[in-house]
Amino acid sequence: MPDLPYEWITPDLGDATSPQHELHLWPHRSLPKRGFAGFIGGTFLLLLLPLYPAIGSPVLWGLLPFLMGTLWLLYWAIQRSYRDGDVLEELRIWEDRVRLERHARHRATQDWEANPHWIEVVLHATDGPVPNYVTLRGAGREVEIGAFLSDEERVDLYHDLSRYLPARG
Structure with missing residues (x-):
């Protein structure tokens, strides 16, 4: 698997408040x-x-x-x-809630939270603003995740998210 601009963080299982799964996403840097x-x-x-x-x-x-x-x-x-391009998206999944935060330089943190049992992971193959647009739908809103990733990376992200959240799109 190629080196993707996101990683799943291993949670601290000894801490009852830490999430079960945690994902960090950032834009790819072609010039380090x-x-x-x-x-x-x-x-x-x-x-x-x-x-x-x-x-x-x-x-x-x-x-x-x-x-x-x-x-x-x-x-x-x-x-x-x-x-x-200094952007970081953090997705945390607990048993009773999911929280997505987007941190960008000189902008207020954007966040979204919903119950994981009612969240849908949706892959908009052609009808999004870009091909293979990935969204999370729940709590009366639909939010994008990984918009800065390439088309192939968004498909990989969709499959990764589908392991932890229901995929119905």
């Missing part, structure tokens, strides 16, 4: 922090290539601000992407 440092370093070296013949001439000072501005803009855009 270590790769980011290498990418910025490599881009910096490549941007220096047109400056090499200009060393010692006034052209260097004309090119330098634009090339360094390009590097700064690239750095800023990737950092912004990291901040915007």
